[in-house]
Amino acid sequence: MWLTSSSIGRKFVMALTGICLVLFVTFHVLMNSVALIWPVAYNMICEFLGANWYALVASMGLAALFIIHIIYALWLTVQNRRARGTDRYLVNSRPPQVEWSSKNMLVLGIVVLAFLVVHMTQFWAKMQLQELCSHELTALPEVAGVPASPAMGTLFLQLAFQQWWTPVVYIIGFVALWFHMNHGFWSMFHTIGWDNNIWINRLKCIGCWWTTIVIALFVAQAVVFTVRANQNYYTTNYALQEQYGEYWDAQATAATEDFEAAVQQVMKSVPENDQMAMQQAQIKFFSEDAQAYVDKFNQIVEYSEKQCPEVSIKGIMQLKRFAGQLEQQINYAKQLAPQSSNTNE
Ligand code: HEM
Numbered sequence: 001m002w003l004t005s006s007s008i009g010r011k012f013v014m015a016l017t018g019i020c021l022v023l024f025v026t027f028h029v030l031m032n033s034v035a036l037i038w039p040v041a042y043n044m045i046c047e048f049l050g051a052n053w054y055a056l057v058a059s060m061g062l063a064a065l066f067i068i069h070i071i072y073a074l075w076l077t078v079q080n081r082r083a084r085g086t087d088r089y090l091v092n093s094r095p096p097q098v099e100w101s102s103k104n105m106l107v108l109g110i111v112v113l114a115f116l117v118v119h120m121t122q123f124w125a126k127m128q129l130q131e132l133c134s135h136e137l138t139a140l141p142e143v144a145g146v147p148a149s150p151a152m153g154t155l156f157l158q159l160a161f162q163q164w165w166t167p168v169v170y171i172i173g174f175v176a177l178w179f180h181m182n183h184g185f186w187s188m189f190h191t192i193g194w195d196n197n198i199w200i201n202r203l204k205c206i207g208c209w210w211t212t213i214v215i216a217l218f219v220a221q222a223v224v225f226t227v228r229a230n231q232n233y234y235t236t237n238y239a240l241q242e243q244y245g246e247y248w249d250a251q252a253t254a255a256t257e258d259f260e261a262a263v264q265q266v267m268k269s270v271p272e273n274d275q276m277a278m279q280q281a282q283i284k285f286f287s288e289d290a291q292a293y294v295d296k297f298n299q300i301v302e303y304s305e306k307q308c309p310e311v312s313i314k315g316i317m318q319l320k321r322f323a324g325q326l327e328q329q330i331n332y333a334k335q336l337a338p339q340s341s342n343t344n345e
C-alpha cells in the first residue's frame with residue numbers, strides 16, 4: 001500500500017499523525033489551563049473524561065496515534081540512514097534554525113517519550129487505569145495518607161508536583177517538545193507540498209508561535225502547580241474539599257447499600273415464617289459479619305474527615321450515626337450468641 005510502501009507515503013503518515021498529536025497537545029494545554037483558573041471545574045472535566053466509553057475510545061485512538069508516529073519515525077530514520085550512509089546531512093537546503101532540530105528529531109522524540117512514560121505513571125496510571133481496574137478504597141493511591149478518588153485531578157497534581165523533581169523532568173520534556181513540535185510543523189507542511197517560498201515562511205511563523213504559546217502555557221502550569229502543591233493548596237482549599245466530600249458522600253451511600261444488601265441476603269436465606277430461624281440468622285450475622293461493615297464505615301468516616309476537615313458532609317454524618325447504632329446491635333447480638341448456640345444444642 002502507498003502509505004507503507006513508498007517513502008512519501010510513510011512521511012505522509014508521520015505528518016497526519018503529527019497534526020493529530022499537535023491538536024491533542026493543544027487541547028491538553030487548554031484543559032490544564034482550567035486547573036489554573038478554576039480547579040473545581042478541572043476536576044469536573046477529569047471526571048467526565050474518566051473511564052467512560054467515549055474517553056476510552058479517545059485514549060485508545062490517541063495511543064494508536066503515538067504508536068504509529070513512533071514506529072514510522074524509526075522506520076524513516078533507518079531508511080534515511082541506509083540511503084545516505086555516512087553522509088546523512090549532505091543535503092543542506094534548510095534554514096539553520098530548522099537544521100539543528102531536524103538532525104535531532106529522533107533524540108528529541110525519545111526525550112519526549114521518556115517524559116511521557118513518567119507523566120503516564122504519575123497521572124494516567126493513577127486515574128483512568130485505576131478507575132478501570134479497581135474500585136476498592138485500599139487499592140487507590142494515597143494523598144496525605146488518604147485514598148484519592150481517581151476522578152479528582154487536583155489531588156494528583158498535589159501528589160506529582162509536591163516532589164521536587166517533577167517540575168525538573170517536565171521542563172526538560174517541554175523544551176524537547178518545543179523543538180520537536182516546531183520542526184514537526186515545518187516538516188509536515190514540507191511533506192504535504194505547501195513549501196513554496198511565500199507560504200513556507202508564513203506557515204513556519206504560525207508553527208513557531210503555536211508551539212511557543214503551547215509550551216509557554218505548559219511551563220506556566222508546571223510552575224503554578226508546583227507552587228500550589230508545596231503550599232498544600234489542593235488539599236486545603238475549601239471549594240476543593242467540598243468537591244472531595246461528594247466522593248466520600250457517594251462512598252457512604254455505596255457502603256450503606258452494601259450492608260443493606262447483606263442483611264437482605266440473610267433474610268432470604270431462611271424460610272419467611274420461621275421466626276426462630278430468622279432471629280438466629282440475624283444474631284449470627286450481627287455477631288460475626290456486621291463488624292466488617294462497621295469497620296468499613298468507620299474507615300470512610302475517618303478518611304473523609306482527614307481529607308475534608310472543614311466540610312460537614314451529610315452522608316458521612318448519617319454513616320457515623322449508623323455505625324454507632326450498629327455497634328450497639330453487634331454488642332447485643334454477641335451477648336445473645338452463646339445463648340442461641342446453647343438453644344441449638
Ligand atoms: C503541566 C503539564 C501537564 C499536566 C499537569 C498534565 C496532566 C495530565 C492529566 C491530569 C492527565 C489525565 C489522566 C487521566 O485522566 O487519565 C493527563 C493525561 C495525558 N497527558 Fe498530560 N499533562 C501535562 C503535560 C502533557 C504533555 C506535554 C503531554 C504530551 C507530550 C501530555 C500527554 C498526555 C497524554 C498522552 C495523556 C493520556 C490521555 C489519555 O489517554 O487519557 N501531557 N495529563
